[in-house]
């Protein structure tokens with residue numbers, strides 16, 4: 001007998017998944033503080049018990065050095081879970097606001113309610129952290145979630161799919177692995193929020209799909225994050241902090257300094273220090289350093305090698321080895337403003353340094369381009385720091401530091417303009433996945449007829465006084 005094979009069709013399976021989660025959410029199981037705390041404990045245990053496997057997966061996907069994996073992924077997630085657990089009860093409390101005379105007597109409160117079923121789509125560069133950190137807030141806020149790890153980091157994706165369901169309520173959290181077809185099928189479904197981290201091209205696809213269902217989105221995107229160094233800066237500290245922030249994870253960090261704009265008089269001194277710091281950090285041959293990560297795959301390697309062409313003068317680095325997915329930490333100077341390396345986000349270990357006449361010229365340079373995810377200014381002058389902070393717009397910023405603003409849970413982390421919309425970290429993640437419902441409660445015993453017809457002159461005179 002001939003049996004026609006049945007082609008697997010991911011769409012209905014995806015639809016079923018969302019329907020199941022919606023039923024689970026409807027049951028009310030996710031709403032209690034106890035359920036939410038259990039999920040946070042589960043995530044904390046996941047990180048503690050599977051630490052070795054997470055490190056291995058990150059090393060396999062990105063050659064991530066252990067300390068970078070601990071700082072940028074594992075401890076980060078553990079700390080977010082701990083911080084959220086500590087404050088959650090307080091965050092969930094109804095918030096009293098004042099009630100104006102017109103609505104007296106009455107009590108006004110903001111109730112925080114979960115949104116429902118949310119979708120979290122993560123990228124490959126911090127493939128563990130960028131999926132788990134939003135999930136912490138989504139579960140803390142009492143939602144069901146589908147998480148979609150990046151197929152570009154397959155070891156971490158497989159690890160999450162294998163272990164996450166053992167540590168959280170698997171009837172309320174689903175892992176969907178896959179690439180474009182699987183994500184496209186997911187995006188056809190109706191969610192109550194979509195949290196996407198990745199590039200802006202896909203960000204637009206996500207936002208258009210979400211618009212079909214009027215689903216709100218958080219878009220954590222990227223862009224070219226500038227670093228401004230003025231003539232008053234402590235150049236030794238600036239070089240160390242720029243090199244660290246740039247070459248951590250081999251430059252594959254959304255808030256890595258993309259390029260440096262330096263005051264002309266200190267240009268040579270800074271360039272010299274950047275090169276010597278790279279030598280100090282990674283030795284004479286960074287390819288042999290255990291502290292230097294690799295490019296995620298051959299496609300990105302080829303893209304980055306392409307950026308080295310016609311890109312000014314190589315101060316240090318510039319070498320690469322495709323078989324090892326290695327690109328040396330590279331500093332470029334005399335870079336033409338229209339070079340390819342100055343067009344799109346670099347997202348790799350190449351640092352162009354451009355000389356500027358002064359801080360105002362640097363500000364003009366930044367403002368002539370899309371709003372970046374982060375901006376860094378190195379200066380000892382309060383006035384210069386303030387000028388940069390108040391005359392430019394960026395998702396976040398550091399003064400005399402790079403990258404580390406994202407490690408402060410009180411600071412909202414997110415983009416502005418082309419670098420994204422919405423923000424998270426700490427309480428902000430909880431709020432992202434929460435609806436703030438404004439509620440006015442009135443007693444019925446007293447019911448002044450001031451607002452009711454017939455509208456008399458006497459009522460008008462009183463209303464004019466209190467409105």
Ligand code: NAD
Pocket residue numbers: 121122123124125126130148149150151152178179180183184197198199200202205219220221222223253254255345347373414415420
């Ligand atoms: P990626 O290739 O892993 O893509 C991100 C996600 O989008 C993946 O889960 C992928 O499966 C999905 N995807 C890809 N194509 C799709 C399509 N056509 N339709 C639907 N889904 C699709 O990661 P990426 O985009 O290369 O990530 C790098 C970018 O992300 C950089 O621009 C970086 O700055 C940005 N980023 C931003 C942040 C932040 O917090 N703002 C953090 C990390 C990375």
